[in-house]
Amino acid sequence: MALYALASAKGSPGTTVTGMALAAVWPTDPVLADLDSSGGDLAWRCRTPDGEPIDTERGLLSLGASVRRGAHEVALEEHLQEISGGVRVLAGLRSAAQVAGLGAAWGQLPTVFKSFGDDVLADCGRVVPGSATLPLLHHADAVLFVVRPSIEGVAHLRDRLTSLREQIDLGGVEGPPVGVAAVTSYRDTRSVPDLQQLLDSEGLQVRVLGVVADDARTADALRGVGYARSRRSLLIRSAADIAGRLIDLAQSRFAPVQ
Ligand SMILES: Nc1ncnc2c1ncn2[C@@H]1O[C@H](COP(=O)(O)OP(=O)(O)O)[C@@H](O)[C@H]1O
Ligand SMILES: [Mg+2]
Secondary structure, three states: OOEEEEEEOOOOOOHHHHHHHHHHHOOOOOEEEEOOOOOOOHHHHOEOOOOOEOOOOOOHHHHHHHHHOOHHHOOHHHHOEEOOOOOEEEOOOOOHHHHHHHOOHHHHHHHHHHOOOOOEEEEEEEOOOOOOOHHHHHHOOEEEEEEOOOHHHHHHHHHHHHHHHHHHOOOOOOOOOEEEEEEEOOOOOOHHHHHHHHHHHOOOOEEEEEEEEOOHHHHHHHHOOOOHHHOOOHHHHHHHHHHHHHHHHHHHOOOOOO
C-alpha cells in the first residue's frame, strides 16, 4: 500500500504528535513507523493496550536485522506492536549507533513498507541532506512536512525543501509530491495562504494542506494516555482534514494530466 513520510526541517514543530493524530483518524488501519534517525520517541510515549511499556527490541531494530538477512523474507507484521488506542507501531531506534548499524537496510525499507498490505505513516523526524531517511522520502507516495509558521520555521523549511529538491527531486517530476501542515491556532487563517504564496514564489512545487491545531492538552494526551479521550478535540479534527488532503495528494500523482 502507500507510504507516507512525515518530516520536519528544524526544531521540534510537532511531527510525532501529528503522526499520532493522523494514525488515529486515518480512514484505513495504518502502521505508524518511528524512523527518526535522532532516536525514536514513540516507544517512550506509548504503552501497549495492557499498559505495559513498548518493547524497544522489537521494531526498526529487529526489522533492520531481518532486512539485512534478505529482504524477501521480511514480514513487517512480526516487528509491529499494538499501542493503546489500537494503532500498530514500529518502535524506533534508541541511539545513533543503531542508526549507523542499520546501514544499507535504510535503502530497502521503502520496498518493505510499500509491499505491506496497509498504509505506512513513517515519522522521519528532522531531515537534512545526507539523512539516513532520505530513501524513505524519495520513495514515499507523498511527503508531509510539519512546520510552525514562525519566520525562522518558514525560512528553514524553504531552505530544506530547496536542497532536498536538488538532492532527491522532492516535489519534482521524479520525486514524490510534498505537502506542508502548519501547526498553529485553529483560528489562524493567514498562515496557510501566506506560506503557500511564499513557497510558490520560490518555485517550489509544494502544497500547503492546512493547519494542525495548536492544542497543548490534546498533544499531551496523545503523548501520555493515548487516543481515547481526544477524539473530538481540535487537534484530532484538524488532523482528519490533513489526512484526507494528504491521501488526495498521493493519488494526484497518478492522476492523468488534464
Ligand atoms: N498540535 C500541537 N499543539 C500543541 N502542542 C504540540 C502540538 N504538536 C506537538 N506539540 C508539542 O510540541 C512538542 C514537540 O512535539 P513533537 O511531536 O515531539 O515534535 P517533533 O516530533 O517535531 O520533534 C511536545 O511537547 C508536544 O506536546
Ligand atoms: Mg518527533
